[in-house]
Amino acid sequence: MIGIMIELTVKAGSGQEFERAFAIQAAAVRANEPGNSLYALFRSRVAPDGYTLVEIYEDEDALAAHRNSPHMAANRPLTLPFLAGRSETRAFDVVSHVA
Amino acid sequence: MIGIMIELTVKAGSGQEFERAFAIQAAAVRANEPGNSLYALFRSRVAPDGYTLVEIYEDEDALAAHRNSPHMAANRPLTLPFLAGRSETRAFDVVSHVA
Numbered sequence: 001m002i003g004i005m006i007e008l009t010v011k012a013g014s015g016q017e018f019e020r021a022f023a024i025q026a027a028a029v030r031a032n033e034p035g036n037s038l039y040a041l042f043r044s045r046v047a048p049d050g051y052t053l054v055e056i057y058e059d060e061d062a063l064a065a066h067r068n069s070p071h072m073a074a075n076r077p078l079t080l081p082f083l084a085g086r087s088e089t090r091a092f093d094v095v096s097h098v099a
Numbered sequence: 100m101i102g103i104m105i106e107l108t109v110k111a112g113s114g115q116e117f118e119r120a121f122a123i124q125a126a127a128v129r130a131n132e133p134g135n136s137l138y139a140l141f142r143s144r145v146a147p148d149g150y151t152l153v154e155i156y157e158d159e160d161a162l163a164a165h166r167n168s169p170h171m172a173a174n175r176p177l178t179l180p181f182l183a184g185r186s187e188t189r190a191f192d193v194v195s196h197v198a
Binding site for chain 1: 102104118121122125137138139140141142143144145150151153155189190191192193194195
């Protein structure tokens with residue numbers, strides 16, 4: 001299984017709007033991607049506009065299906081505008097995952 | 100919901116043994132903690148002995164129940180010896196979690 005973590009920052013004060021837009025994106029991911037088993041947005045308790053998106057995919061094909069999906073193409077334009085600066089993506093191998 | 104992320108490093112070469120011991124700990128968490136909905140160990144693809152443990156709890160009570168549980172008391176002595184140096188724990192609020 002593949003774990004993805006994306007550290008991101010949203011524009012000052014836009015957290016609530018971002019979270020609303022993100023919730024729609026997350027629902028679409030979970031409704032359309034059998035190969036995804038986690039798509040969770042963590043709000044930092046330290047950095048005011050900081051978030052970490054945590055994702056788990058069955059394999060590389062599931063991750064590719066996610067990245068190339070129509071629903072992500074439709075949702076990215078609704079969430080990306082909230083981002084401030086570059087996000088940092090890290091990939092992992094999920095050793096032990098019990099959801 | 101509460102998200103916890105623990106960045107940790109194990110002693111050089113002890114990854115496989117650590118992962119075996121951790122799998123027992125994870126199974127105990129999921130079998131005994133209705134308030135936990137994620138307990139996933141991510142192995143770094145960059146730092147050879149680096150891991151991130153990602154956890155989600157229903158609320159502070161569920162997190163306290165985890166930390167004070169008999170199964171964690173029993174399992175910590177089996178996993179902690181593998182750790183090299185200090186781990187770094189970050190707490191988050193989970194905004195959107197669809198597992």
